[in-house]
Amino acid sequence: MVPWPPADDFALLAELGEALRDREPPPREFLAAAYAAFSWRTVDAELAVAELTFDSVCDREPAGLTRSAGSARTLAFRGGQLAVEIEVTESGIVGQLSPAAGGRVVARTADGPYEEAPVDDLGLFSLGPPPSGPIQLHARAGRHEVATSWVSLR
Structure with a gap:
């Protein structure tokens, strides 16, 4: 050699x-x-990170739009002009982007994307149960785009 x-x-x-x-x-x-x-x-797209502003495991009062009681876990993220709110149950993740606009959400682990879902005109989306370990959501709605901070949901 x-x-x-x-x-x-x-x-x-x-x-x-x-x-x-x-x-x-x-x-x-x-x-x-x-x-x-x-x-x-x-x-460059990942530099716009939506930071965790509420986690029902740690916080007492919701920080955003999601106000349902009895869910397994509720989280809210905010980054720039876009807010991402999710509810995690045994059956999966339901969420809403604000401001509401049609778009796409990609969920990923450290190994890469594991699921993708459309966002309807009201900003609503639904994903299956998250895998163990940290995940990140990459959301695009209208002209806004953001990636949430990494969080473990299980």
């Missing part, structure tokens, strides 16, 4: 040529690093 970094351009070209001729698949950790680097393409 040639010492890294190569001493000159010709050594570098030889090393790259050898890598291109290699028929073995890349190691799993290389693929994981490549996918992680690729995810940075959306970093």
